[in-house]
Structure formats: structure tokens, C-alpha cells
Amino acid sequence: MLDLLKQYFGYDRFRPLQEEIISNVLAKNDSLVIMPTGGGKSLCYQLPALQLHGLTLVVSPLIALMKDQVDGLKAIGIRAEFLNSSLTFAEMERVRGAALQGELKILYVSPERLALDSFKALLNHLSVSLVAVDEAHCISEWGHDFRPDYMHLGEVRRSMPDVPFIALTATATPKVRDDIVNQLGLKSPQRFVASFNRENLNYEVRAKRNAFGQLVEMLESRRGQSAIIYCQSRKETEEIAQDLRQYDISANAYHAGMDADDRRRTQEGFIAGEYPVVVATIAFGMGIDKPDVRLVVHYSMPKTLEGYYQETGRAGRDGLPSDCVLLFSYGDRSRQEYFVNQVEDQLERQKLKIKLDQVVAFCQLRSCRRRYLLEYFGDETLADTDDQNSCQGCDVCITPLEKFDATVISQKIMSAIVRCGQRFGITHIGAVLLGSKGKKVLELGHDKLKVYGIVNDYDRTQIREISELLIDRGLIARSDDRFATLRVTDEGRKVLKQRDRIFLSRPKQEPTQRRQRRQPERSQSSPGELFERLRELRLTIAREQGVPAFVVFTDASLKDMAAKMPRTLQEFARVSGVGKVKLEQYGEQFLSEIRDFVGSDAPTSEANGRTHSINRSVRREGSTYAQTKELLAQGLSVRQVAYQRGVTLGTVASHVEMMVANGMSVELESSLPGGAHLGKIEAAIYQAGGTSAKLSDVMDIIGGNYTYEDVRIVRAHILQLNGPNGQS
Ligand code: ADP
Ligand code: ZN
Numbered sequence: 001m002l003d004l005l006k007q008y009f010g011y012d013r014f015r016p017l018q019e020e021i022i023s024n025v026l027a028k029n030d031s032l033v034i035m036p037t038g039g040g041k042s043l044c045y046q047l048p049a050l051q052l053h054g055l056t057l058v059v060s061p062l063i064a065l066m067k068d069q070v071d072g073l074k075a076i077g078i079r080a081e082f083l084n085s086s087l088t089f090a091e092m093e094r095v096r097g098a099a100l101q102g103e104l105k106i107l108y109v110s111p112e113r114l115a116l117d118s119f120k121a122l123l124n125h126l127s128v129s130l131v132a133v134d135e136a137h138c139i140s141e142w143g144h145d146f147r148p149d150y151m152h153l154g155e156v157r158r159s160m161p162d163v164p165f166i167a168l169t170a171t172a173t174p175k176v177r178d179d180i181v182n183q184l185g186l187k188s189p190q191r192f193v194a195s196f197n198r199e200n201l202n203y204e205v206r207a208k209r210n211a212f213g214q215l216v217e218m219l220e221s222r223r224g225q226s227a228i229i230y231c232q233s234r235k236e237t238e239e240i241a242q243d244l245r246q247y248d249i250s251a252n253a254y255h256a257g258m259d260a261d262d263r264r265r266t267q268e269g270f271i272a273g274e275y276p277v278v279v280a281t282i283a284f285g286m287g288i289d290k291p292d293v294r295l296v297v298h299y300s301m302p303k304t305l306e307g308y309y310q311e312t313g314r315a316g317r318d319g320l321p322s323d324c325v326l327l328f329s330y331g332d333r334s335r336q337e338y339f340v341n342q343v344e345d346q347l348e349r350q351k352l353k354i355k356l357d358q359v360v361a362f363c364q365l366r367s368c369r370r371r372y373l374l375e376y377f378g379d380e381t382l383a384d385t386d387d388q389n390s391c392q393g394c395d396v397c398i399t400p401l402e403k404f405d406a407t408v409i410s411q412k413i414m415s416a417i418v419r420c421g422q423r424f425g426i427t428h429i430g431a432v433l434l435g436s437k438g439k440k441v442l443e444l445g446h447d448k449l450k451v452y453g454i455v456n457d458y459d460r461t462q463i464r465e466i467s468e469l470l471i472d473r474g475l476i477a478r479s480d481d482r483f484a485t486l487r488v489t490d491e492g493r494k495v496l497k498q499r500d501r502i503f504l505s506r507p508k509q510e511p512t513q514r515r516q517r518r519q520p521e522r523s524q525s526s527p528g529e530l531f532e533r534l535r536e537l538r539l540t541i542a543r544e545q546g547v548p549a550f551v552v553f554t555d556a557s558l559k560d561m562a563a564k565m566p567r568t569l570q571e572f573a574r575v576s577g578v579g580k581v582k583l584e585q586y587g588e589q590f591l592s593e594i595r596d597f598v599g600s601d602a603p604t605s606e607a608n609g610r611t612h613s614i615n616r617s618v619r620r621e622g623s624t625y626a627q628t629k630e631l632l633a634q635g636l637s638v639r640q641v642a643y644q645r646g647v648t649l650g651t652v653a654s655h656v657e658m659m660v661a662n663g664m665s666v667e668l669e670s671s672l673p674g675g676a677h678l679g680k681i682e683a684a685i686y687q688a689g690g691t692s693a694k695l696s697d698v699m700d701i702i703g704g705n706y707t708y709e710d711v712r713i714v715r716a717h718i719l720q721l722n723g724p725n726g727q728s
Contacts, residue, residue, distance in 0.1 A: 004050055005043075008076050010557070010579035015040040017194050022047055025130065025166055030189035032136075032181060033168040036196045037310075038291075038317035041168045042069070045132035049106050050078065054127035055099065058108045060134040061147055065289045066108045068271065072551045073106060077581035082108035083119075099126055111138070111149035114156065123156070128163055131156065133184065136167035140179035150183075157185045165189075171310070195381040196309075196374055200316045201324055203369045204395040205362075207472045208329035211299060212243060218295060218325065219249050219277060224535070224643065226270070227295035228288075229279045230302070230311055232335075240299070241279040246707060248649050250639050251277035254284040265674065273539060273549040274640075285311060290548075291318035292555035298326040301336055304355040305362060305376055318556040328363040330474040366401060366505070369394040401505040406466060409458055410475070410502040413467055414488050416451040417476060422487040425478075429486060430463045469504045530597050531562040536644070537593050541586070543635060552586065553577055565594055628655040629666060637670040638713055653712040660716045668717050673710055681706060681714040691719050 001022060005011050014022075017033075018040055024031050025048045035041050049056035060066065066082040073080035081095040081104055098104050099122070113119050133139070139150040157165060167180050167189075181189060206214065219227060231237045234255040244251035252266040252275050269275035271290050278284060282302075296315040302308040308326070316322030336356055343349040358376070365372055370391040371382045382391065391397045416429050431438055432446045435453025446452060455463065467486065470476045475492035479485045488496070495502065535549075535558060542549040553561075557577030566572040572587050631641045638656065642649045659666050672678050680702060688697040698711050 001047065001051075004047055006579065008050065008078060008579045008581075009043065009047075010076075010575070010577040010582065012576065015043075017192050018043055021166070021192050024190050024192075025164055026051060028162075028164045030164055030186040031166040032177065032186065032189045032191045033166060033194075034177065034192065035168070035170060035194040036198060037170045037313040038198065038319065039170075039194050041134070041170075044168065045130060045166055046073070046078070046106065048130055052129035054102075054129035055104055056106045056130040056132060057123075057126075057128050058106060058132045058134060059111060059114055059150075059153065060108055061111055061138050061145075061150075062135065062289070063110050064267070066110070068289065068548055068551065070106075070108060071547045075547070075551050075581065075585075076579050078106060079104050080106040080108070083113050084108075084110040085112065096122060102127065111147055111152070115149045115152045120156075120159075123159070128160060131160070131163055131165045133165065133167045135169060136180045136184070137169040137171055137176050139183045140176045142173070142175050142179055154183055154185055170313070171306075196377050196379045197370065197381045198313065198316070199393065200319050200321050201312060202321065202393045203312070203324050203326075203373070205326045205328050205365075205369065206395075207468070208300075208327035208332065209468060209471075211327050211329075212240070214327060215240070215297060215299065216244070216247050216249070218297065218323075219244065219251075220247070222295055223249075224276060224532075225294040226273070226276045226290060226292055227278075227297065228284065228293060228311075228314060229277065229297045229299055230282060230284075231279060232281075232300040232332075234281060236299070237279045237281055241277075242705065244277065244279070248639065248642065249277055250275050250637075251279050254278050254280040256281065256283040262675065271548050272542065282307060282311065285314050288314060289317070290314075291550050292320070293317070294320075294322045296322075296324045298324075301326070301328060301332045301363065302359055303336065303352070305358050305373065306355075308359065308362075309373060309377065318550075318554045320556055320559065326363065330472070333360055365396060368397050370397075403503045403505050405501065406469070406504040407500075407502045409455065409463075409466055410470055410504070411496060411499075412451065412454055413463065413470065414476060414492055414496055416449075417486045417488055419449050419451050420446060423485055425484045426464050426467050426486060429467070430460050433463060434460065465506075466504065469506070473502075473504065475502070527562040527565075530565070530594065531558055533593060533597055534558045534561055534590065537590065540634070541589070553582070561590065561594070565598065566591065567595070567598075625655050625659055628652055629659060629664070632656075632667045632671070635667070635670055638668075638709070639671070649707075649709045653709045653716075656716045657712060660719050665720065666716070668713060668720070671713050672717060673706070673714070677706070677710075678714060681711055682718065685711070685715055685718065691715050 001019070002013075005014065016039075017035065021031055021033055021044045025045065031044075033041060033044055045056060045058060063084045063086060066084055067086075070080045070082050079098075081098060083092060083095055087095070095104075095107075099107055109119065133150075133153060135145070138145050138147040139153060140146065165184060165186055167184055167186065169176075169180070177191070180186070208214070215229065229237075229240065229251075231240060234253075234257045237253040237255050241251040241253040252269065254263060254266045258266075266275065266278060267284075267288070270278050271288070279299075293315045296312050298308065298311070302311065312324035315324055333356075337353075340349060340352045340356055343352060362369065362372055368382070368391050370393060374380075374382055412433060413429065416433050417424075420429060420432060428440065428446075431441050432449065432452055433455040435447075437447075441447055441452075458466070467476065470492070471478055474489055475495060476486050477489050479487075494500075534553075535555075538549050538552045538558065542552050545552070554577055557575060560576040561572075564571065564575055566575060569583065569587050569591065572578060572591055573583050578587075627645065628641055631644060632638070636644065638652045639649060642652045645652070656666055656668070656671075673681065681698075684698050684701040685691065685693060687701050688694070695708055695711055698715075699706075699708065702711075
């Protein structure tokens with residue numbers, strides 16, 4: 001089994017439970033597998049499929065994923081196909097033919113297909129050795145995702161009583177588990193329940209202060225990496241995606257209100273690695289099987305911990321360190337409570353309230369967040385470790401907080417806010433408290449107030465920090481407008497009046513050392529740079545072959561490759577994720593990229609492929625325009641060119657304009673805004689007087705939804721098509 005694991009999948013060892021499950025399957029027993037997302041469920045039936053004589057049938061409701069999965073299997077030399085409604089009749093016939101000829105090892109089918117009589121007839125002629133039921137909770141009406149077509153599986157089961165079945169799911173309460181066993185008619189199945197601890201995920205709850213700024217900061221330090229931002233409303237997803245694009249972060253919105261085409265484009269672009277950031281409502285995710293999502297942000301508070309666990313679970317399926325950041329504010333909490341209170345049904349309302357309180361409790365934890373989550377899901381993995389804060393993968397464990405008595409300073413800050421008439425921001429409040437002789441303080445006569453100059457044990461920065469903590473605690477509030485004026489909340493007035501003691505929490509002065517793996521990757525020296533280059537190569541190959549980037553290699557493989565820096569095919573074979581087929585297919589290309597990186601004196605073969613020579617030819621050809629032109633010609637968008645070259649989008653736009661003005665032809669296909677956007681911008685340019693119109697006039701006409709660069713690129717496109725008198 002280990003041989004098969006290495007030869008096909010390129011892995012050296014099994015993940016927890018995989019080996020036990022596979023043995024059980026090969027012994028022809030039924031299995032029920034409950035494993036979190038990213039745990040490695042697929043291998044539990046894919047590897048047995050190689051060993052067994054006949055066909056392995058995989059039932060999965062996630063039609064959108066089937067093609068990628070099958071492409072992934074083909075890429076490692078496993079004969080697999082799928083049958084679902086996306087195929088043409090001819091394609092369907094071909095797959096049926098191949099199945100009947102016994103040419104396939106694995107066949108994916110959708111539950112809809114399975115329900116058809118024609119498929120049941122086909123089944124009678126196939127020699128099926130194993131049936132895998134993915135997302136098995138769909139068979140249960142108690143689950144959250146019931147699919148009536150799954151009921152047909154009971155019948156399939158009865159028609160082949162001797163074939164082992166394996167049912168797999170990431171979510172199942174005990175009730176749903178029993179339901180799966182009963183509905184599928186599993187025969188004394190062995191149950192495998194993996195730990196729900198996602199060790200590679202780092203959980204963090206941050207006070208939401210300048211949320212958008214916090215978001216940009218997170219994304220900028222992870223440029224090029226995949227991230228999902230979950231928002232509350234459809235409108236919010238669009239606004240944030242739009243705003244992020246102003247920062248040159250190629251983000252797309254996704255929500256259930258968009259038309260199917262736009263949704264598909266966002267989803268495919270995300271999976272393919274072209275648009276790394278998606279700003280979405282929780283509608284996004286079901287069926288997103290992207291292994292290298294490095295960051296999941298909850299821009300507002302989730303409604304339930306189940307949802308939170310599921311959404312954060314989309315990060316780091318490849319097992320590499322990934323971050324889950326929840327931005328928490330009392331404002332969001334009140335908003336959620338408001339929505340819950342609108343629910344008519346009393347029982348339902350009660351239920352939602354309890355769920356919401358659990359989320360709030362999670363956000364306010366002073367102890368390990370991971371442990372809380374696991375215990376919530378009945379997972380005892382961490383329960384008997386002595387150290388309550390030992391996970392080293394959540395903000396509480398990494399930076400322990402300490403409580404301190406902030407009664408006096410808090411009272412002073414709140415009094416100053418009240419006495420200044422609740423019309424000023426923290427800068428002014430601080431100035432008054434510290435007894436500033438500044439013009440504004442004197443002009444307003446605030447030097448006459450009782451609170452003037454009463455603080456001498458805190459400085460400006462500290463006063464600012466305390467006031468942030470008071471905001472987090474809901475004792476004072478800041479206005480949303482640009483004046484950011486402070487006021488004391490009802491809660492704050494109560495506390496002031498009752499002279500309650502006020503304890504605040506701040507990070508302990510000496511934070512414990514972060515675990516090694518949490519070091520920022522960007523600052524690493526060469527392996528980091530090499531990794532980036534290998535990613536580029538992977539993207540180029542993926543484009544050529546029309547498959548998602550991770551079908552070529554996962555991030556985990558590239559990381560390992562960059563760390564090991566293999567020089568020969570033999571060494572290359574030791575990289576995680578490199579099996580026999582990938583070694584043959586990609587070995588040389590990646591090796592030469594590595595050699596190229598390690599040093600120009602190392603021998604390189606000019607013969608193999610244009611991909612790795614891109615970097616070199618660009619370097620040779622010199623001119624900055626030529627570089628831009630070349631990258632555009634390879635199908636990169638202007639944004640991607642800017643990112644790849646480390647220059648601003650504006651610079652790339654001027655290159656394009658310059659070249660077009662000089663009559664050079666430039667490839668702009670991937671840079672033009674999609675769908676109706678192109679038409680809208682074109683219309684605005686014409687309306688403003690054509691390609692020689694002032695950009696600002698065009699911007700006035702289309703409103704704030706586009707950037708100057710969008711307009712400049714469209715203008716260049718028009719010029720290129722029609723010449724300078726484009727308005728004719
Ligand atoms: P699940 O279906 O449980 O969400 P997958 O089957 O998609 O998880 O596996 C998640 C990732 O882990 C994939 O990229 C897969 O290739 C990888 N993987 C699975 N088993 C192993 C293993 N034994 N060693 C290394 N990586 C593995
Ligand atoms: Zn922890």
C-alpha cells in the first residue's frame with residue numbers, strides 16, 4: 001500500500017486513519033468515515049480502487065468538482081471518468097463505452113444520474129468492486145443538505161449486496177451518522193471518526209477597528225495567495241471587492257444574487273488561481289475544493305459555530321499553515337441580535353439566540369479557542385492536556401492576555417469625552433487630559449474644564465490604546481464618519497455612575513515565542529523566492545493544459561520542492577506529491593527552473609520547453625516595455641503583469657498606452673473588464689468625446705465603480721481596434 005501511495009500519489013506516509021480505513025475496505029467490509037475537510041478522505045477510496053480488480057463507483061453531489069477531481073486522477077495516471085449532466089451525449093457515450101470495456105478504475109456519478117433507470121441498467125453490466133458515497137450526510141433528512149436523489153443509494157446497495165460500501169462525510173451528528181448507516185443499509189460498518197482538530201489552522205479573533213484597513217494589511221502581506229473573505233450582505237461583498245481592487249488586489253465578489261455566469265467565472269477563476277481573493281457571502285464554499293486557501297477572514301461575526309468551523313475549514317486543506325481571522329465588534333453583535341429578534345417563531349428564535357451567544361463566547365474567550373471549538377463538536381482530542389493554553393495555534397495561546405485594573409484612567413477618559421460635549425475624537429480628548437497648550441484646546445476653552453491636565457501617568461499613545469479597549473468593551477463608541485468622534489454609551493454611563501471597577505485585557509508584556517512555523521514566509525531568503533518561481537511555472541503549465549494549478553502540483557509539493565532543491569530526477573522523485581507520472585511529465589521542466597534559480601553556472605538544457613525560458617528571455621530582452629508586452633502576450637492580465645514585475649498597475653497601463661500609441665500591437669484580452677463592464681466603459685468614453693477625452697470626464701460619467709486603470713486599458717483597446725479617431 002505504501003508503494004502505491006508513493007508511486008501514484010507521491011506521498012511517503014498515510015494521514016491518521018487512512019491506513020486503517022483502506023485495510024477495512026480491502027477486506028471488503030463496509031466503512032463509515034467521518035473526517036474533517038482536508039483530512040484526506042478521497043485517498044480512502046482512490047487507493048483501494050487501484051488495488052481492486054473492477055470499477056470503483058464514486059457518488060458525489062458536487063458536480064462542479066468532478067471534472068477537477070478526474071483531471072487530478074488522470075494527471076497521476078489513474079483511469080477515471082465522470083458522468084453528470086454537464087457532459088454532451090457523445091461524451092456520455094464514450095464514458096459508458098469505456099466503463100463497459102473495463103477500461104476505467106474510477107467512475108464518478110452524480111446522484112441525479114444514479115437515479116435514472118438507464119444508469120441502473122448500465123450498472124448491471126459493470127463489474128463494480130467498491131462504492132464510495134461522498135458527502136454521505138446528504139442522505140439524511142436530519143442533515144443540513146438533504147438530497148432526495150441520495151435515497152436511491154439504498155436500492156443500489158440492495159442490488160449489489162456483496163460489494164463493500166464506504167460512506168464519507170465531514171459533518172455528522174450522531175443522529176445523522178445512524179441515519180447514514182440505516183439509509184444506505186451498511187452492514188455492520190466499522191466507524192472511523194477522525195479528530196476535528198485542524199492542526200495547521202491558526203485561529204485568531206481581532207477587535208474590528210478599521211476593518212477595511214485590517215483586511216488590506218492581511219491581504220498585502222499575502223499577495224498572490226488565495227483568500228476567502230466572508231461578509232454579511234451581498235452589497236457588502238461587492239463594495240469590498242471593488243475597494244480592494246483599488247489597492248491592486250484582484251478580488252471578486254460572490255453571492256447568491258449574482259447571475260450564474262458571473263458566479264461561475266468567479267469560482268473558476270478562484271480555483272484556477274487567477275483571481276486569488278473572493279469576497280463572499282456564506283453561499284460561497286459548498287463545492288470549493290481548493291487545497292491552497294491560505295486565509296479565511298470573517299469580516300463580520302458568523303451566526304453559528306458550525307458555520308464558522310465549516311467556513312474556516314476551507315483554509316489549508318493541503319495541510320500547510322493557514323490563518324483564520326475573525327473581526328469582532330460589539331456593533332456586529334448587536335446587529336446580529338437585532339436580526340435574531342426579528343424571527344417570528346419563538347422556538348427558532350431561542351435556538352438562534354443560543355447559537356449566537358456561543359459565537360460571542362468564542363470571540364471573548366480568554367482560553368484556547370481551538371480547545372473550545374473541539375469541545376463544542378464533542379472532540380476530546382485536547383481535553384486531557386494539562387496546559388489549558390497549549391495549542392500554539394490560536395491568538396490566545398500565542399499571545400496570552402493579562403488583565404489590568406484600568407478603572408481610574410478609564411473614568412478620566414470617559415469624563416473628558418462627556419465634558420467636551422461628545423463632539424471630539426481621541427486626539428483632542430488626549431490633548432485635554434494631558435493638559436496640552438495647543439491652539440484648539442485653548443480656543444475652545446477646554447483648558448478651563450475640570451478634566452484638563454488630570455493625566456500624568458499615561459502618554460498619548462497609551463490613552464489611545466485604552467480608549468480602543470473601551471470601544472471593544474462597548475463602554476464608549478466612535479462615530480462611523482470621518483470625524484471619528486467619541487461618545488459614552490449607555491453601558492459606559494452606567495459603569496461611570498456606579499463607580500464600577502474596570503478591568504481591561506492587554507497582551508502580556510513578554511509574549512511567548514511564536515512557533516517557528518508562524519514566521520512570515522515572505523522574508524525567508526531563497527526557498528521563498530524559488531517557491532514563487534515554481535508557482536509561476538506551475539501557472540504557465542496549468543494554463544497550457546487547461547487545468548487548475550493544483551492539478552499540476554499542490555502548494556505543499558512546491559514548498560517541499562523549494563526546500564529540497566532537487567538536482568536530479570532521482571532527487572526530484574523524493575519530493576512530496578511527486579509520483580511516477582508527474583515525475584515523467586514535469587520533472588525536467590521543474591528541475592531546470594530550479595537549476596536556473598540556483599545558479600547560471602549549473603548546466604541547463606535549452607531544449608526543454610518554452611516555459612522555463614520565459615524568465616530568461618525577458619531578462620535578455622531588456623526593455624521594460626518588451627517585458628510587459630511579452631507577459632501580456634502570454635495571456636497575463638495587466639494586474640498580473642504588475643504583480644509579477646513588482647511595479648504599479650499605473651506603470652503597466654502607461655506601458656500599454658505608450659506601445660499602442662506607437663502602433664505596436666498589445667494583447668489585452670485578459671485585461672479587459674468582463675461582461676457588461678466593457679460596454680459600459682466604452683460607452684462612457686464615447687459619451688465623453690472619444691479616446692482623446694479627459695479621463696476625469698469619463699470617470700464622472702461612469703461613476704465611482706471603476707478605476708482609472710480600467711478606463712485607460714479600455715481606451716487603449718479602442719485605439720488599437722479603431723485607430724485614434726475611435727469615436728467615428
Ligand atoms: P477531504 O476530501 O477529506 O477534504 P482530500 O481528500 O481532498 O480531503 O485531501 C486533502 C489534501 O490532502 C489533498 O491535497 C490530498 O492530496 C492531500 N493528502 C491526502 N492524503 C495525504 C497523505 N497521506 N500525505 C500527504 N498529503 C495527503
Ligand atoms: Zn489555543
